[in-house]
Amino acid sequence: MDFREALLSSFEDEENMILCNSILGMSDAEQIVADMNDFCRCHLNSSIHSCLHISFSVGASFGFELENGNQIFIKVHKPTSADTITAISKPYLTAVSSVQKSLAESGFPCPRVLLEPTELGAGIATVDEFAAPGELRDAHVPAIRAAIAQTLAQLIKSTEPYRDAPGFASGRFGASETLYPIPHNDLFNFNRTAKGAEWIDAIAVKAKNTVNRIKGRVVLGHLDWSLKHFRFSGNEVAMVYDWDSLKLEDELNVLGIAAATFTTTWDIPVKITPSQEESYAFVKEYEQFRGSAFTGEEWTKVSAATTYCLAYVARCEHALDQEGNNYEGSFRHALASMVGELYLDV
The missing domain is CATH 3.30.200.20 (Phosphorylase Kinase; domain 1)
Known part of the structure; x- marks a missing residue:
């Protein structure tokens, strides 16, 4: 064109x-x-x-x-x-x-x-x-979910030699003085759209406190590990995009962000949010490919990071859709339907 x-x-x-x-x-x-x-x-x-x-x-x-x-x-x-x-x-x-x-x-x-x-x-x-090999797939399919988890574990291992390279920015997940960071683009104004989002904020406060209380190791990870940035050949990852999301961040936060968003794309007609069971399975698969188990406290932080990420995206949704016209299947819907205080409480 x-x-x-x-x-x-x-x-x-x-x-x-x-x-x-x-x-x-x-x-x-x-x-x-x-x-x-x-x-x-x-x-x-x-x-x-x-x-x-x-x-x-x-x-x-x-x-x-x-x-x-x-x-x-x-x-x-x-x-x-x-x-x-x-x-x-x-x-x-x-x-x-x-x-x-x-x-x-x-x-x-x-x-x-x-x-x-x-x-x-x-x-x-x-x-x-411009590389577009393979095809788009649905991450609700267990084999695709596992491939995304495996590739994240592979990335974390592959970037370890570059972790101390000059120039890298820190991800600052949970580091903002306000409840949420300044939104990632100009479409979202949280201050003007606070009404009706109090329930989201209440969940975010508890999750963020837990995120900041527990410390993990800093890695060089991709902070937008969502389906919209993937292409597949069969059940294998063929391409990952959006490399300006590569930042220094706590591994547990990197994993929590991925667990909240690995199913998210608007390019094919699929549900954009993972269920609690799917997010839990994603973290278990990452843990397997990582090669070492998380402690109970580390699991708590991953769950809190997943929940806080869900809340941030839910606030972005609310900023554009205060009437709830696009609520069904949204991050707000996932958060409101959550069983337990954190998303991996399954």
């Missing part, structure tokens, strides 16, 4: 327009097309032939086929301060690209890096190959 046409089509969704303005500082389609073409000609020696993908969230993501036939994926990141959950800077993205490059070369299922992080307007662009 023509890039300009694809961009204008994406702007028919008002949320995309809001996010584009917040990330790129503008939503002028003509200027964005010109800037992207200039960038590709300067750094990749070819103009854009067609657009393969556009999405906006924490960053502005574009898949292109260039005139020379190469297929690339550009993500433009808005720099943010180190005390936010995104913590985007050029040194950080450079550290991520270095590890991602090494992982890809070792055979880990992630895209090859094509260009070091480079300024693009007011943002910083990362450029990878």
